[in-house]
Structure formats: structure tokens, C-alpha cells
Amino acid sequence: MKEPKAKGYLMTLAGGACWGLSGCCGQFLFEQKGATAEWLVAIRLLTAGLILAAAGFWKNGKENISLFKNKKDIRQLLLFSFAGIWVSQYTYFAAIQHSNAGTATVLQYMFPVLILIVICLKEKRLPIGIELTAIILSVLGTVILGTHGDFTTLHMTPAALFFGLAAAVGGMLYNMLPGDLIQRYGMFQVVGFGMIFSGAVFCAAVKPWNQYVIWDVGTVLTLAGVIVVGTAVGFGLYLQGVSIIGPLKGSMLASIEPVSAVIISVFWLGTAFTVFDLIGFVMIMGTVMLLTWKQTPKKGD
Template sequence: MKKGFLLTALGAACWGFSGTCGQYLFIHAHISSSYLTTMRMLIAGGVLMIITFINSREMLKRLIQNKRDLLQLFIFAIGGLAFSQWTYLTAISYSNAATATVLQYLYPTLLVILTCLKDHRFPQSIEVLCIVLATLGTFVLATHGHLSRLNISMQGLLWGILAAIAACSYTLTPVKLMHRYGSLPIVSLGMMIGGLFMGIAFQSYKHIPALDISGILAMLAIGLIGTALAFTMYLFGVSTIGAIKASMLASLEPVSAAICSFFWLHTTFQFTDFLGFFLIMATVFILAKAKEKAQ
């Protein structure tokens, strides 16, 4: 259990660190979010495919032979994984790693709203509280309490909200596939498919940036540490401490992104930024605790 808690926390911290690496590349290498998404997915997908081939070869073979499930995987890879990675990294390019990460964490509240619409019911009192907190947190983060102006760019806000919507798709679309084949074959093959799609769709191979050694290291850190290693550690955590506790520990991601951005890139934050962070992230804990109590 202790190992599960530790590795889950480290996985979340690695996700936050990868966001800051992305911010570094946007600032110093003027790299595009589409190219970074392509490389992140291909690097991570390649590493995870090797692990999958070693540990889950039969499941991978079964998946490839099932045309219907393979089609569903393509939908997840493009509409879930690639869309989520691209919108998140684009949000970072227009704001910063910490703000983009927190805005992405609006997705649990969006899932509540989608569930209420799907079930044709009004939200429960605790769900109403989370919707209010998430809305208020987004308002504080975007405006710092001033109705007449935005504290972050409109592009940063919109891409951050799109990243939250994409995270909903990323969360919902692979559920049945993961039950059938396990998480590793789905994510590893999904990463490869999504990376290839992004590379072809945006012709990333025609816009290869000239990176110095620090840029190459940041790129590798995003793919290896911030994606492949982070996913592996988080997956182990889910298997040992459960999805609910793991989802709460995953909230360390924006904390890690904020700390790395502050000390490495000297990103400045105000009290109202932290207030917005707190209001949005509180919804993750409230919803997780409510789900744990219900179970």
C-alpha cells in the first residue's frame, strides 16, 4: 500500500513536471503544440509498446484481430488521447503549465453534468456544490475578480476548457476496451495511433525544429518521464490503492506543475491564482470522497 501511494504520487508529480517541460519548449524553442503532441505520443507509445509486447502480448494480439474493438481503439486514440494531449499542450502554450493543468481538472465536474443530462435528472446537492466551486474557481482564475478584464489570454482559457472536455472523452471512451484487454495494450497502441495521426494531420515531419541539448532533454523528459513512466507508476497505484484514492493523489499534478514553473521558469502567481486553483481542485476531492462513500 505504501509503495502504491508513493508511486501514484510520483506519477502525478511526473505529469506536472512534463507540463513544465512543455512550457519551457514553447518559450525557448518556439515549438508548436501539434509537433510536441506528435513527439510526446510517439516516444511514450514506443516505450509502452515494448513493455506491452513483453507483458501483454496475447492481449495485444487479440485486440489487433478484433476489427470492431480496433475501430473503437482508433476513435479513442484520436478523439480521446490525441485530442486530450493536443488541447492540454496548446493551453500551456497560451498560459502556463500550472494554469492549464488546473483548468483541465474541470473534467470531473463536466462528467457530473454529462451524467445528469444522460440520466435526465437534476444534480444532487454535493454535485451542485462542485459545479458552483468549479465555476467560481474558473472565474477567479480567469479574471482575478475583475469583471472588466481577463487575467489570462482568451486563447489560454478556451484551450484549457477544451482540454477539460477532451479529458472527459479520454476518460469515457476506453472503459469497455480496458475491461476487455487491460489498460496497457489500449494506451500503448492508442499512443502510437494518435501520434501517427497527429504527425500526418499537421505534417509535423515538415516542421522539425532545431533543438539544442536542453530542448532535446526536455522533449525526452516529456515522452519518457512525463508520459511513459508517469502512466506506468499511476497504473500500478490504481491496482494497489484503488482508482478513487489514486484520483485524489493525481491532484498533485497541478501542484508539481506550479512548483516546477515557479522555481525553473520563474512563473509568478498571485493569491487569486492559488484561490482559483484551490476551488477547482477541491471538486476532485469532494467528488472522489462522495464516490468512496457511495461504494
């Protein structure tokens, strides 16, 4: 019994680490190969979507298109595709382009707090207890990250802060817009086709084939890191791990993503972080732990 659980923990952690590596690969492409967020996101969405959809057909056959039999579900998929997938992906990689993978990933992880605020607004109530603590902690963490304690100076570019906070909004939309689609149809069908639709439209808009990028072995390997490792391998490991240990523990362990992004960016890309950066990181990630702990069922429930 213990061995499958341990395997589930390891797979979930590995999936989150793959996502962190994906962000660092994006930073490498921006810094070393002349890539842009528009170029990378267009290619990633379309290619990763095709990989996921193909995996869905391999696993489920014709059932992989069952969603398209329901017009309401198609409309919801399209909304999720553009307002959820595209917004979250573009703002995240734009934040990396204007800052670094570690900072962008941590700022993106403010999305649970935004989800909490939306829930409070829907329920027409104020946040209380742990909820209020999490909101205050995330705001303070963002302020420290942006100002380094000097409230007269911004220690990151306005674009970095904007896209970092927009990535948190994107994370919220990505998690809330699909509703029960993924539960009813599966990740391969919903996320796969969602990526294909938004990726195809974005490719037509930005024409990535016309943008200059330095093509060499490093470019191919890091692009594969974003598309294959960050999507197919990352999602596969994470979902398999969650199927063993459950979604609650899985969501907590997924917090390894920003931690791995920070560590990899330091040792691989030479990104420098200050003490204030680390304090801001800890405060923002602390909100994830608090909100996950709040959801943990008590004994007797």
C-alpha cells in the first residue's frame, strides 16, 4: 500500500517539476535564441494540442471527439480555449520574457487567491480567517517582490509586473472556465482540442514562421522541453500521480513548479535573486499552502 502512494507522490512532484523546467526552457529561448512569447506560445499551443489530441485518440478512439456532439459543450470549450488556455499561456510566457521563469511562475501562483476572491464575490461575503490571511499574505508578497521594501521604486519592469499579475488572472480563468468538462470528457480531449483551436488562431495571427529565431540543437532541445516535457510528460505524470494520491494532495505538491523554476533558473540560467525576492516568493507560496490546508477535510467530516 505504501509503495503505490510513494509512486504517486513522486509522479506528481515530477510532473510539477516538468512544468517548472518548461518555463526555464522558455527563458533560455528568449535570452539566447531571439524567440518571443508570441512565437513560442503559438508553436507550443498548436504542437502540444496535437500531441494531447493524438494521445486521446490512442487511448479512447472515437470517444475522443464525443464532446463535439453537444453544442453547449462546444461553446464552453471555445471559451476555455481562448479565455482560459490562451490567456494563461501567453501572459505566463510574456511574464518570463520580461522577467524570469522563477518570478513569473511565483506570480502566476497567486491564482488560488483570485479564485477565492471570485468565490467570495459570488457568495456575497467577505473573506474570513485563513482566507483573509492568504489574501493579505499574497498582496504583501507581491509588494515586496516588486519594491524590495523600497516603496518609492519598482524593482521589476512595469511589463513584468503586469504580465505576472495577468498570468495569475490567466491561471484563475484556466481553472474555472472548463467547469466539469475535463471531468466528463478527460484532459486529452478538452485541453488537447482547446490548445489546437487557440494555437491555430494565434499562429495565423502572429505567423511564427516569419519570425527570426536562431535554430540550432539548443533551440530544438529547449523547444522540446517546453512542448513535450512541459505538456505531454508534465500532464501525464501529474495526472497519473493525482489518480493515486488524490487531487487535494496533488494540488499541494504541484507547488513544486515555482520552486523548481527558481532552482533551475539559478543553476542553469544564472538568474540572480535577492533576499527580498525570496521573501516575496515564500509569502506568495505560503498562500497556496494555507488555502490547500483550509480545504483539507477534518476528521469526522
